[in-house]
Amino acid sequence: MVRTRFAPSPTGNIHIGGLRTALYAYALAKHNKGEFILRIEDTDKKREVEGATEKIKELLNLFGLIWDEYFIQSERVKSGIYKKAAEKLVKEGHAYYCQHEGRNAKKEGFSKELRDSCRDKNLTSGAIKLRVPDNEKVSFKDFVVGKEISWNTSDVADATLLKSDGFPTYHLAVVVDDNDMKVSHVLRGHDWMPSTPIHLLVHKYLGFKLPEIGHLTDILDPEGGKLSKRKGSTSVEGLLKEGYLPSALLNYVCLLGWAPKNNQEIFSLEEFVAMFDPKGFQKSNPVFDRAKLDWMNGEYIRKADLEGFIRMLKSESSGFSEELLKKIAPLIKDRIKKLSEFGNYTRFFIEEPTVEKKLLGPNSKKHLEAAKKALDKIKKWDLEEINEVLMEAVKDNGFKIGDFFMDLRIAVTGTRFTPPINDSIVILGKDTTLKRLSKVT
Protein backbone atom coordinates (compact mmCIF):
# COMPACT_ATOMS: atom_id res chain seq x y z
CA MET A 1 0.00 0.00 0.00
CA VAL A 2 1.44 3.32 -1.05
CA ARG A 3 1.00 5.91 1.66
CA THR A 4 2.39 9.41 1.32
CA ARG A 5 2.14 12.47 3.46
CA PHE A 6 2.29 16.21 3.21
CA ALA A 7 3.81 17.55 6.41
CA PRO A 8 3.83 21.32 6.54
CA SER A 9 4.57 23.35 9.61
CA PRO A 10 1.98 26.01 10.37
CA THR A 11 4.40 28.90 10.32
CA GLY A 12 3.00 31.02 7.53
CA ASN A 13 1.46 30.96 4.11
CA ILE A 14 1.76 27.95 1.90
CA HIS A 15 4.37 28.53 -0.70
CA ILE A 16 4.32 27.53 -4.32
CA GLY A 17 6.90 24.87 -3.49
CA GLY A 18 4.79 23.52 -0.68
CA LEU A 19 1.82 23.22 -2.96
CA ARG A 20 3.95 21.29 -5.42
CA THR A 21 5.21 18.90 -2.75
CA ALA A 22 1.64 18.25 -1.66
CA LEU A 23 0.56 17.76 -5.25
CA TYR A 24 3.27 15.22 -6.04
CA ALA A 25 2.73 13.34 -2.80
CA TYR A 26 -1.00 13.23 -3.52
CA ALA A 27 -0.46 12.06 -7.11
CA LEU A 28 2.04 9.40 -6.06
CA ALA A 29 -0.46 7.98 -3.58
CA LYS A 30 -3.54 8.23 -5.75
CA HIS A 31 -1.89 6.93 -8.89
CA ASN A 32 -1.22 3.76 -6.93
CA LYS A 33 -4.64 3.70 -5.30
CA GLY A 34 -2.94 4.55 -2.06
CA GLU A 35 -3.55 6.99 0.75
CA PHE A 36 -2.55 10.58 1.29
CA ILE A 37 -1.93 11.88 4.79
CA LEU A 38 -1.93 15.45 6.03
CA ARG A 39 0.29 15.89 9.05
CA ILE A 40 0.71 19.25 10.72
CA GLU A 41 4.23 19.55 12.10
CA ASP A 42 3.77 22.00 14.91
CA THR A 43 6.38 20.92 17.39
CA ASP A 44 7.87 24.40 17.54
CA LYS A 45 5.18 26.35 19.30
CA LYS A 46 7.21 29.54 19.22
CA ARG A 47 7.06 29.77 15.46
CA GLU A 48 3.47 28.73 15.00
CA VAL A 49 1.23 31.25 13.27
CA GLU A 50 -2.36 31.62 14.34
CA GLY A 51 -4.77 30.26 11.77
CA ALA A 52 -2.08 28.79 9.55
CA THR A 53 -3.33 25.24 9.97
CA GLU A 54 -6.82 26.21 8.87
CA LYS A 55 -5.36 28.02 5.88
CA ILE A 56 -3.45 24.95 4.84
CA LYS A 57 -6.54 22.77 4.97
CA GLU A 58 -8.57 25.35 3.10
CA LEU A 59 -6.05 25.55 0.29
CA LEU A 60 -5.61 21.81 -0.08
CA ASN A 61 -9.35 21.51 -0.34
CA LEU A 62 -9.53 24.27 -2.89
CA PHE A 63 -7.01 22.46 -5.09
CA GLY A 64 -8.70 19.12 -4.64
CA LEU A 65 -5.82 17.53 -2.75
CA ILE A 66 -8.05 15.68 -0.35
CA TRP A 67 -6.34 13.81 2.46
CA ASP A 68 -7.42 10.44 3.81
CA GLU A 69 -5.93 10.87 7.26
CA TYR A 70 -5.09 13.87 9.37
CA PHE A 71 -2.67 14.27 12.28
CA ILE A 72 -1.48 17.11 14.44
CA GLN A 73 1.97 16.33 15.71
CA SER A 74 1.82 18.35 18.93
CA GLU A 75 -1.21 16.34 20.02
CA ARG A 76 0.81 13.18 19.76
CA VAL A 77 3.47 14.41 22.15
CA LYS A 78 1.49 13.56 25.27
CA SER A 79 1.29 9.94 24.21
CA GLY A 80 5.01 9.83 25.01
CA ILE A 81 5.85 8.20 21.73
CA TYR A 82 8.73 10.53 20.92
CA LYS A 83 10.19 10.66 24.38
CA LYS A 84 10.15 6.89 24.60
CA ALA A 85 11.99 6.59 21.32
CA ALA A 86 14.62 9.11 22.40
CA GLU A 87 15.16 7.43 25.73
CA LYS A 88 15.52 4.10 24.04
CA LEU A 89 18.30 5.55 21.95
CA VAL A 90 20.03 6.86 25.06
CA LYS A 91 19.74 3.54 26.78
CA GLU A 92 21.26 1.75 23.83
CA GLY A 93 24.11 4.22 23.55
CA HIS A 94 22.98 5.93 20.35
CA ALA A 95 22.07 9.20 22.02
CA TYR A 96 23.01 11.26 25.04
CA TYR A 97 21.71 14.06 27.22
CA CYS A 98 22.99 17.53 26.67
CA GLN A 99 22.48 20.81 28.50
CA HIS A 100 23.77 23.50 26.23
CA GLU A 101 22.85 24.80 22.84
CA GLY A 102 25.43 25.24 20.18
CA ARG A 103 26.23 25.23 16.56
CA ASN A 104 28.71 23.01 14.81
CA ALA A 105 29.42 25.42 11.99
CA LYS A 106 32.98 26.45 11.56
CA LYS A 107 34.71 28.15 8.72
CA GLU A 108 36.50 24.95 7.86
CA GLY A 109 33.28 22.99 8.08
CA PHE A 110 32.28 20.25 10.41
CA SER A 111 34.67 17.57 11.46
CA LYS A 112 34.46 14.89 14.09
CA GLU A 113 36.81 16.85 16.33
CA LEU A 114 33.92 19.25 16.78
CA ARG A 115 31.68 16.65 18.43
CA ASP A 116 29.50 17.93 21.21
CA SER A 117 31.27 18.18 24.55
CA CYS A 118 28.30 16.61 26.34
CA ARG A 119 28.51 13.32 24.54
CA ASP A 120 30.82 11.70 27.11
CA LYS A 121 29.50 13.34 30.26
CA ASN A 122 26.79 10.82 30.97
CA LEU A 123 24.26 13.46 31.96
CA THR A 124 20.82 12.28 32.95
CA SER A 125 18.67 15.22 31.98
CA GLY A 126 18.35 17.91 29.35
CA ALA A 127 17.88 17.65 25.65
CA ILE A 128 18.69 14.42 23.86
CA LYS A 129 21.16 14.36 21.00
CA LEU A 130 21.98 11.66 18.51
CA ARG A 131 25.40 10.09 18.90
CA VAL A 132 26.61 10.01 15.31
CA PRO A 133 29.32 7.37 14.83
CA ASP A 134 32.64 8.11 13.19
CA ASN A 135 33.64 6.98 9.75
CA GLU A 136 30.65 4.91 8.79
CA LYS A 137 28.90 5.08 5.47
CA VAL A 138 25.19 5.83 5.40
CA SER A 139 23.30 5.81 2.16
CA PHE A 140 19.93 5.47 0.52
CA LYS A 141 18.55 5.40 -2.98
CA ASP A 142 16.70 8.58 -3.78
CA PHE A 143 13.68 7.79 -5.93
CA VAL A 144 13.48 11.29 -7.36
CA VAL A 145 17.15 11.76 -8.13
CA GLY A 146 17.31 8.14 -9.17
CA LYS A 147 20.60 7.16 -7.62
CA GLU A 148 22.32 6.27 -4.38
CA ILE A 149 23.39 9.14 -2.21
CA SER A 150 25.82 8.58 0.62
CA TRP A 151 27.73 10.28 3.43
CA ASN A 152 30.62 9.54 5.67
CA THR A 153 29.25 9.96 9.18
CA SER A 154 32.43 11.79 10.20
CA ASP A 155 30.98 14.70 8.23
CA VAL A 156 27.66 14.57 10.09
CA ALA A 157 27.09 16.52 13.29
CA ASP A 158 25.17 15.24 16.30
CA ALA A 159 21.62 16.51 15.99
CA THR A 160 19.16 17.27 18.73
CA LEU A 161 16.30 14.79 18.77
CA LEU A 162 14.33 15.79 21.84
CA LYS A 163 14.28 19.35 23.10
CA SER A 164 14.51 20.12 26.77
CA ASP A 165 10.82 21.10 26.74
CA GLY A 166 10.03 17.50 25.87
CA PHE A 167 9.01 18.22 22.30
CA PRO A 168 10.75 16.29 19.56
CA THR A 169 12.65 18.07 16.84
CA TYR A 170 11.84 17.38 13.25
CA HIS A 171 14.59 14.79 13.02
CA LEU A 172 12.95 12.56 15.61
CA ALA A 173 9.34 13.32 14.89
CA VAL A 174 9.59 12.64 11.20
CA VAL A 175 11.15 9.24 11.70
CA VAL A 176 8.83 8.14 14.46
CA ASP A 177 5.72 9.39 12.70
CA ASP A 178 6.53 8.07 9.27
CA ASN A 179 7.06 4.70 10.84
CA ASP A 180 3.98 4.90 13.02
CA MET A 181 1.79 6.04 10.15
CA LYS A 182 3.21 3.44 7.79
CA VAL A 183 4.31 6.03 5.29
CA SER A 184 5.75 4.17 2.32
CA HIS A 185 7.15 7.09 0.35
CA VAL A 186 8.67 10.24 1.78
CA LEU A 187 8.62 13.13 -0.67
CA ARG A 188 10.16 16.38 0.46
CA GLY A 189 12.16 19.38 -0.65
CA HIS A 190 15.79 19.25 -1.60
CA ASP A 191 16.65 21.41 1.39
CA TRP A 192 16.15 18.32 3.51
CA MET A 193 18.86 16.37 1.79
CA PRO A 194 21.64 17.37 4.23
CA SER A 195 19.70 16.09 7.24
CA THR A 196 18.85 12.78 5.64
CA PRO A 197 21.87 10.96 7.13
CA ILE A 198 20.50 11.82 10.59
CA HIS A 199 17.16 10.30 9.70
CA LEU A 200 18.84 7.28 8.21
CA LEU A 201 20.71 6.66 11.45
CA VAL A 202 17.66 7.19 13.64
CA HIS A 203 15.70 4.77 11.47
CA LYS A 204 18.40 2.19 11.81
CA TYR A 205 18.87 2.54 15.58
CA LEU A 206 15.16 2.44 16.21
CA GLY A 207 14.90 -0.69 14.11
CA PHE A 208 12.42 0.82 11.67
CA LYS A 209 12.00 -0.15 8.08
CA LEU A 210 13.27 2.60 5.82
CA PRO A 211 10.62 4.10 3.55
CA GLU A 212 11.35 5.14 -0.02
CA ILE A 213 12.76 8.65 0.11
CA GLY A 214 12.81 11.23 -2.65
CA HIS A 215 13.97 14.84 -2.68
CA LEU A 216 12.24 17.29 -4.96
CA THR A 217 14.09 20.09 -6.69
CA ASP A 218 14.03 23.59 -5.30
CA ILE A 219 12.06 26.15 -7.26
CA LEU A 220 14.31 29.05 -8.17
CA ASP A 221 13.61 32.72 -8.45
CA PRO A 222 14.29 34.23 -11.92
CA GLU A 223 16.89 36.41 -10.22
CA GLY A 224 18.67 33.33 -8.92
CA GLY A 225 18.50 31.62 -5.58
CA LYS A 226 15.71 29.69 -3.98
CA LEU A 227 12.27 31.14 -4.34
CA SER A 228 11.28 32.84 -1.14
CA LYS A 229 8.63 35.07 0.27
CA ARG A 230 10.96 37.99 0.06
CA LYS A 231 11.32 37.74 -3.67
CA GLY A 232 7.91 38.59 -4.98
CA SER A 233 4.56 37.20 -4.16
CA THR A 234 4.92 33.47 -4.32
CA SER A 235 2.56 32.50 -1.57
CA VAL A 236 -0.25 30.48 -3.05
CA GLU A 237 -2.77 32.78 -1.51
CA GLY A 238 -1.09 35.80 -3.06
CA LEU A 239 -1.14 34.25 -6.50
CA LEU A 240 -4.79 33.39 -6.14
CA LYS A 241 -5.51 36.96 -5.17
CA GLU A 242 -3.65 38.15 -8.23
CA GLY A 243 -6.23 36.41 -10.36
CA TYR A 244 -4.74 33.05 -11.17
CA LEU A 245 -7.21 30.18 -11.31
CA PRO A 246 -6.58 27.25 -8.98
CA SER A 247 -6.76 24.82 -11.89
CA ALA A 248 -4.19 26.78 -13.90
CA LEU A 249 -1.89 27.31 -10.97
CA LEU A 250 -1.95 23.64 -10.10
CA ASN A 251 -1.34 22.67 -13.72
CA TYR A 252 1.61 25.02 -13.95
CA VAL A 253 3.07 23.73 -10.73
CA CYS A 254 2.86 20.17 -12.05
CA LEU A 255 5.36 21.13 -14.73
CA LEU A 256 7.91 22.68 -12.39
CA GLY A 257 10.11 19.71 -11.88
CA TRP A 258 8.10 17.05 -13.57
CA ALA A 259 7.21 16.29 -17.17
CA PRO A 260 5.40 13.50 -18.99
CA LYS A 261 7.20 11.68 -21.78
CA ASN A 262 4.87 13.07 -24.41
CA ASN A 263 5.36 16.64 -23.26
CA GLN A 264 1.66 17.23 -22.74
CA GLU A 265 1.22 20.50 -20.89
CA ILE A 266 -2.43 21.12 -20.26
CA PHE A 267 -4.10 18.62 -17.98
CA SER A 268 -6.42 18.37 -15.00
CA LEU A 269 -5.56 16.97 -11.59
CA GLU A 270 -7.35 13.73 -12.49
CA GLU A 271 -5.35 13.40 -15.69
CA PHE A 272 -2.17 14.20 -13.84
CA VAL A 273 -2.84 11.49 -11.28
CA ALA A 274 -3.58 9.02 -14.05
CA MET A 275 -0.37 9.67 -15.98
CA PHE A 276 1.87 10.36 -13.00
CA ASP A 277 5.19 8.56 -13.11
CA PRO A 278 8.17 9.16 -10.79
CA LYS A 279 10.40 8.76 -13.85
CA GLY A 280 9.19 12.16 -14.95
CA PHE A 281 10.81 13.88 -12.01
CA GLN A 282 13.41 16.45 -12.94
CA LYS A 283 16.76 16.57 -11.21
CA SER A 284 17.77 20.14 -11.74
CA ASN A 285 16.11 23.16 -10.20
CA PRO A 286 13.43 24.90 -12.25
CA VAL A 287 12.88 28.66 -12.41
CA PHE A 288 9.47 30.01 -11.59
CA ASP A 289 8.39 31.72 -14.81
CA ARG A 290 5.51 34.18 -14.62
CA ALA A 291 5.18 34.50 -18.38
CA LYS A 292 4.33 30.86 -18.79
CA LEU A 293 1.98 30.89 -15.84
CA ASP A 294 0.20 33.86 -17.41
CA TRP A 295 -0.14 32.02 -20.68
CA MET A 296 -1.48 28.93 -18.98
CA ASN A 297 -3.94 30.92 -16.94
CA GLY A 298 -5.19 32.51 -20.17
CA GLU A 299 -5.62 29.05 -21.65
CA TYR A 300 -7.82 28.04 -18.73
CA ILE A 301 -9.88 31.21 -18.95
CA ARG A 302 -10.46 30.73 -22.67
CA LYS A 303 -11.36 27.11 -22.08
CA ALA A 304 -13.99 27.98 -19.49
CA ASP A 305 -17.58 28.46 -20.58
CA LEU A 306 -19.14 31.88 -20.34
CA GLU A 307 -21.14 31.13 -17.23
CA GLY A 308 -18.11 29.79 -15.46
CA PHE A 309 -16.11 32.81 -16.50
CA ILE A 310 -18.73 35.15 -15.08
CA ARG A 311 -18.65 33.25 -11.82
CA MET A 312 -14.87 33.61 -11.64
CA LEU A 313 -15.24 37.33 -12.11
CA LYS A 314 -17.40 37.73 -9.07
CA SER A 315 -14.77 39.16 -6.77
CA GLU A 316 -13.32 41.40 -9.47
CA SER A 317 -16.53 42.96 -10.64
CA SER A 318 -18.11 44.80 -7.79
CA GLY A 319 -20.00 47.77 -9.19
CA PHE A 320 -21.04 45.83 -12.27
CA SER A 321 -24.59 44.58 -12.47
CA GLU A 322 -25.20 40.97 -13.39
CA GLU A 323 -26.75 42.14 -16.61
CA LEU A 324 -23.85 44.35 -17.61
CA LEU A 325 -21.38 41.61 -16.70
CA LYS A 326 -23.16 39.20 -19.00
CA LYS A 327 -22.72 41.59 -21.89
CA ILE A 328 -19.08 42.41 -21.21
CA ALA A 329 -17.82 38.94 -20.39
CA PRO A 330 -17.79 37.60 -23.95
CA LEU A 331 -15.80 40.61 -25.13
CA ILE A 332 -12.92 40.09 -22.73
CA LYS A 333 -12.88 36.36 -22.13
CA ASP A 334 -10.40 35.66 -24.92
CA ARG A 335 -8.07 38.51 -24.19
CA ILE A 336 -7.67 38.43 -20.45
CA LYS A 337 -4.85 36.45 -18.85
CA LYS A 338 -5.51 37.10 -15.20
CA LEU A 339 -8.81 37.86 -13.57
CA SER A 340 -7.27 40.90 -11.95
CA GLU A 341 -6.98 42.48 -15.41
CA PHE A 342 -10.73 42.73 -15.59
CA GLY A 343 -10.90 46.22 -14.15
CA ASN A 344 -8.30 47.66 -16.50
CA TYR A 345 -10.27 46.56 -19.52
CA THR A 346 -13.72 47.45 -18.36
CA ARG A 347 -13.66 50.28 -15.88
CA PHE A 348 -14.88 52.71 -18.53
CA PHE A 349 -18.21 50.91 -18.65
CA ILE A 350 -19.12 52.16 -15.20
CA GLU A 351 -17.03 55.27 -14.76
CA GLU A 352 -16.53 58.31 -16.86
CA PRO A 353 -12.93 58.08 -18.10
CA THR A 354 -10.51 60.96 -17.94
CA VAL A 355 -9.15 61.38 -21.42
CA GLU A 356 -5.61 62.55 -21.77
CA LYS A 357 -5.52 64.72 -24.87
CA LYS A 358 -1.97 63.76 -25.68
CA LEU A 359 -3.10 60.21 -26.38
CA LEU A 360 -5.24 61.42 -29.26
CA GLY A 361 -3.85 61.59 -32.78
CA PRO A 362 -3.29 64.74 -34.85
CA ASN A 363 -6.56 64.31 -36.74
CA SER A 364 -8.63 63.47 -33.74
CA LYS A 365 -10.88 66.47 -34.05
CA LYS A 366 -11.96 65.51 -37.56
CA HIS A 367 -12.26 61.87 -36.60
CA LEU A 368 -14.42 62.47 -33.59
CA GLU A 369 -16.66 65.03 -35.26
CA ALA A 370 -17.32 62.57 -38.05
CA ALA A 371 -17.96 59.76 -35.62
CA LYS A 372 -20.35 61.86 -33.63
CA LYS A 373 -22.25 62.88 -36.71
CA ALA A 374 -22.46 59.33 -37.96
CA LEU A 375 -23.53 57.82 -34.66
CA ASP A 376 -26.03 60.54 -33.97
CA LYS A 377 -28.21 59.59 -36.90
CA ILE A 378 -28.48 55.93 -35.92
CA LYS A 379 -31.98 54.86 -35.03
CA LYS A 380 -31.42 51.22 -34.20
CA TRP A 381 -28.44 51.09 -31.80
CA ASP A 382 -26.86 47.74 -32.60
CA LEU A 383 -23.52 46.43 -33.75
CA GLU A 384 -24.50 46.07 -37.37
CA GLU A 385 -25.65 49.65 -37.70
CA ILE A 386 -22.67 51.02 -35.86
CA ASN A 387 -20.21 49.07 -37.98
CA GLU A 388 -21.86 50.24 -41.15
CA VAL A 389 -22.20 53.88 -40.26
CA LEU A 390 -18.67 54.25 -38.94
CA MET A 391 -17.07 52.51 -41.91
CA GLU A 392 -19.03 54.80 -44.13
CA ALA A 393 -17.64 57.81 -42.31
CA VAL A 394 -14.14 56.46 -42.72
CA LYS A 395 -14.58 55.97 -46.44
CA ASP A 396 -16.33 59.25 -47.11
CA ASN A 397 -13.63 61.26 -45.37
CA GLY A 398 -10.69 59.21 -46.54
CA PHE A 399 -9.53 58.53 -42.95
CA LYS A 400 -6.93 55.99 -42.09
CA ILE A 401 -8.92 53.18 -40.57
CA GLY A 402 -6.65 52.43 -37.63
CA ASP A 403 -6.18 56.06 -36.64
CA PHE A 404 -9.86 56.76 -36.75
CA PHE A 405 -10.82 53.90 -34.50
CA MET A 406 -7.97 54.57 -32.11
CA ASP A 407 -9.14 58.11 -31.55
CA LEU A 408 -12.68 56.90 -31.08
CA ARG A 409 -11.47 54.31 -28.61
CA ILE A 410 -9.51 56.77 -26.56
CA ALA A 411 -12.27 59.36 -26.53
CA VAL A 412 -14.82 56.86 -25.29
CA THR A 413 -12.69 54.75 -22.96
CA GLY A 414 -9.68 56.86 -22.05
CA THR A 415 -7.26 54.03 -22.87
CA ARG A 416 -5.64 52.24 -25.78
CA PHE A 417 -6.37 48.79 -24.46
CA THR A 418 -10.01 47.88 -24.53
CA PRO A 419 -12.42 45.27 -25.78
CA PRO A 420 -13.47 45.74 -29.44
CA ILE A 421 -14.58 49.34 -29.59
CA ASN A 422 -17.78 48.98 -31.58
CA ASP A 423 -19.02 46.21 -29.33
CA SER A 424 -18.23 48.37 -26.36
CA ILE A 425 -20.19 51.28 -27.79
CA VAL A 426 -23.21 49.05 -28.24
CA ILE A 427 -23.13 48.23 -24.56
CA LEU A 428 -22.41 51.77 -23.48
CA GLY A 429 -25.52 53.10 -25.28
CA LYS A 430 -26.07 56.01 -27.58
CA ASP A 431 -26.44 58.74 -24.98
CA THR A 432 -23.31 57.91 -23.04
CA THR A 433 -21.26 57.47 -26.17
CA LEU A 434 -22.27 60.78 -27.68
CA LYS A 435 -21.83 62.55 -24.41
CA ARG A 436 -18.28 61.28 -24.09
CA LEU A 437 -17.49 62.25 -27.65
CA SER A 438 -18.82 65.74 -27.12
CA LYS A 439 -16.74 66.17 -24.05
CA VAL A 440 -13.54 65.58 -25.96
CA THR A 441 -14.25 67.51 -29.15
Place this chain on the structure above:
RNA sequence: GGCCCCAUCGUCUAGUGGUCUAGGACAUUAGGUUUUCAGCCUAAGUACCUGGGUUCGAAUCCCAGUGGGGUCACCA
Protein backbone atom coordinates in the same frame (compact mmCIF):
# COMPACT_ATOMS: atom_id res chain seq x y z
C1' G B 1 34.74 27.16 3.82
C1' G B 2 33.03 21.60 4.81
C1' C B 3 29.32 18.27 3.09
C1' C B 4 25.43 17.11 -0.60
C1' C B 5 22.83 17.74 -5.28
C1' C B 6 22.52 19.48 -10.25
C1' A B 7 24.13 21.08 -15.58
C1' U B 8 19.94 20.58 -23.45
C1' C B 9 17.31 27.19 -26.58
C1' G B 10 16.27 33.41 -22.24
C1' U B 11 12.52 29.89 -19.36
C1' C B 12 9.88 24.81 -18.65
C1' U B 13 11.39 20.51 -20.99
C1' A B 14 11.70 15.74 -24.85
C1' G B 15 15.93 12.91 -25.57
C1' U B 16 18.47 6.82 -21.63
C1' G B 17 25.08 5.20 -27.53
C1' G B 18 23.69 5.51 -34.02
C1' U B 19 16.81 7.60 -36.48
C1' C B 20 19.94 14.60 -33.35
C1' U B 21 21.88 18.85 -39.59
C1' A B 22 18.62 17.93 -31.27
C1' G B 23 11.83 17.88 -30.97
C1' G B 24 7.71 20.56 -28.23
C1' A B 25 5.79 24.70 -25.11
C1' C B 26 6.35 29.79 -23.10
C1' A B 27 8.86 34.20 -24.29
C1' U B 28 11.06 37.08 -28.54
C1' U B 29 10.90 38.85 -33.82
C1' A B 30 8.32 39.23 -38.64
C1' G B 31 3.78 38.59 -41.53
C1' G B 32 -1.65 37.65 -41.75
C1' U B 33 -6.59 38.19 -39.41
C1' U B 34 -9.05 45.00 -44.84
C1' U B 35 -9.95 48.79 -36.10
C1' U B 36 -5.83 49.09 -30.80
C1' C B 37 -4.42 45.39 -27.22
C1' A B 38 -5.29 40.37 -26.69
C1' G B 39 -6.63 35.86 -29.18
C1' C B 40 -6.05 32.84 -33.48
C1' C B 41 -2.95 31.31 -37.99
C1' U B 42 1.99 31.25 -40.45
C1' A B 43 7.18 31.88 -40.37
C1' A B 44 12.07 32.88 -38.17
C1' G B 45 16.17 33.04 -34.71
C1' U B 46 17.98 30.80 -30.28
C1' A B 47 20.57 25.21 -26.70
C1' C B 48 23.61 19.86 -25.72
C1' C B 49 28.96 24.45 -19.80
C1' U B 50 34.55 23.39 -20.78
C1' G B 51 38.50 19.85 -21.16
C1' G B 52 39.96 14.98 -21.13
C1' G B 53 38.79 9.87 -21.72
C1' U B 54 35.65 5.02 -23.15
C1' U B 55 33.60 3.62 -28.10
C1' C B 56 33.57 2.26 -34.99
C1' G B 57 30.14 6.08 -33.07
C1' A B 58 28.37 10.34 -27.33
C1' A B 59 23.62 15.48 -25.67
C1' U B 60 23.44 10.42 -23.91
C1' C B 61 28.76 6.43 -20.20
C1' C B 62 33.44 7.80 -16.92
C1' C B 63 36.85 11.58 -14.77
C1' A B 64 38.35 16.57 -13.82
C1' G B 65 37.39 21.67 -14.02
C1' U B 66 33.88 25.53 -14.10
C1' G B 67 29.13 27.25 -12.99
C1' G B 68 24.36 27.07 -10.27
C1' G B 69 21.54 25.46 -5.98
C1' G B 70 21.01 23.55 -1.04
C1' U B 71 22.68 22.93 3.93
C1' C B 72 25.75 23.42 8.36
C1' A B 73 20.01 25.57 15.41
C1' C B 74 17.03 22.56 21.61
C1' C B 75 13.42 25.77 13.20
C1' A B 76 10.93 22.91 10.29
